[in-house]
Amino acid sequence: MDVLIHPSYLxxxxxxxxxxxxxxxxxxxxxxxKQTYRNRSYICTDQGRFMLSIPIIHKxxxxxxxxxxxxxxxxxxxxxxxxxxxxxxxxxxxPFFEYYxxxxxxxxxKKFKFLLDFNFAAIDVLASCLQxxxxxxxxxxxxxxAQELIDARFLVNAKKQQAMExxxxxxxxxxxxxFIPNCSVIDLLFNEGTAAADYLKNIKLNxxxx
Numbered sequence: 317m318d319v320l321i322h323p324s325y326l327x328x329x330x331x332x333x334x335x336x337x338x339x340x341x342x343x344x345x346x347x348x349x350k351q352t353y354r355n356r357s358y359i360c361t362d363q364g365r366f367m368l369s370i371p372i373i374h375k376x377x378x379x380x381x382x383x384x385x386x387x388x389x390x391x392x393x394x395x396x397x398x399x400x401x402x403x404x405x406x407x408x409x410x411p412f413f414e415y416y417x418x419x420x421x422x423x424x425x426k427k428f429k430f431l432l433d434f435n436f437a438a439i440d441v442l443a444s445c446l447q448x449x450x451x452x453x454x455x456x457x458x459x460x461x462a463q464e465l466i467d468a469r470f471l472v473n474a475k476k477q478q479a480m481e482x483x484x485x486x487x488x489x490x491x492x493x494x495f496i497p498n499c500s501v502i503d504l505l506f507n508e509g510t511a512a513a514d515y516l517k518n519i520k521l522n523x524x525x526x
Contacts, residue, residue, distance in 0.1 A: 319524065320455075320465045322346065322384075322472040323435045324353035325370055326442070330478045331471050332501040333519040335443075340452030343459065343469055344432060348372075348384045352472045355387075355431055357500045361406040364493045368399050368500075372431055387431045400424035403502070410488050412509035416445050420502070445505055446513045466524050480523045485515065 319338040324331060331353075334340070348354065355370040371390035375382050389395075400421060407413045423441055428434040443450050459465070470476065477498075484495035485508055504512045 317464065317466045319468045320459060320462045321468045322352075322354060323432065323439060324357070324472055325355055325431075325435055326357040326359075326368070326438055326500040326502050328353065328358065328471075328498050329482065329501050329504055329516070329519070330480050330498050330523060331468075332442070332446075332504075333480075333516045334468055334471070334521060334524060335439075335450055335452075336446070336448045336513065336516040337519075337521060338451075338466070340450060341465060342436075342452055342454045344385050344454045345456075345458040346384050346469075347381045348387045351474055353474050354384060354435070354472060356474055357502075358498075359403065359406055359500050360487050360489055360493070360496050360503050361402070362489055362492065364489070365496050365499065366402070366406070368402060370399075370431060370434075371395050385430070385432045388429055389431055389434065391427060396424040407488060407503075407506040410506040413506045415509060416505060419445055442501055442505065446501070446516070447510075448513055448516070468524050478523045481520050483515075 318341050319334050320341045320343055321331065321334060322343050327335065355372055357368045358365050359368060371393050373388040373390050419441055423438050428437065480498060482497050485504065487496060487503065487507055504515060508515055
């Protein structure tokens with residue numbers, strides 16, 4: 317069955333495991349909700365699990381609920397420069413950072429107007445780095461229920477931990493913090509490089525039916 321999923325910011329490993337193994341239907345007609353992976357992602361730094369959060373322009377109070385596809389980025393804060401510097405600091409010493417940085421850095425220098433457009437661009441770049449071809453399409457309307465689909469839209473909920481069986485891999489600050497599971501797939505990419513794609517395809521997707 318196809319998987320209905322939200323495009324998120326530098327998706328976590330659970331989301332990218334589903335993306336790499338299943339045909340995807342991207343939910344693009346939903347209402348934007350705060351405190352989700354739509355505009356946040358977690359990486360590993362010397363401080364442990366660290367959140368990158370994209371600032372957005374809030375318009376909901378004046379216009380009611382705001383559609384995800386209409387959410388604009390707050391680019392006056394220069395968040396892209398800050399996020400890229402954080403990624404550099406966190407992963408400069410990882411085995412594969414230098415191998416992929418030229419492909420990923422442009423995401424943080426090119427200006428985007430809409431959050432959804434940026435997230436799709438980032439997903440495309442990560443898929444290219446992972447050498448994964450995404451088999452997917454976008455919704456034409458909001459799916460209240462996901463009949464004949466696997467509804468994985470819950471994966472965008474940043475407050476819910478996924479009961480996922482995940483083998484550990486060596487992270488930059490492993491000795492200091494131990495293994496930190498289900499971070500952004502960019503953590504897996506920088507640490508595992510060409511082995512990352514096989515790692516994702518070997519993850520059991522039982523959590524999609526939880």
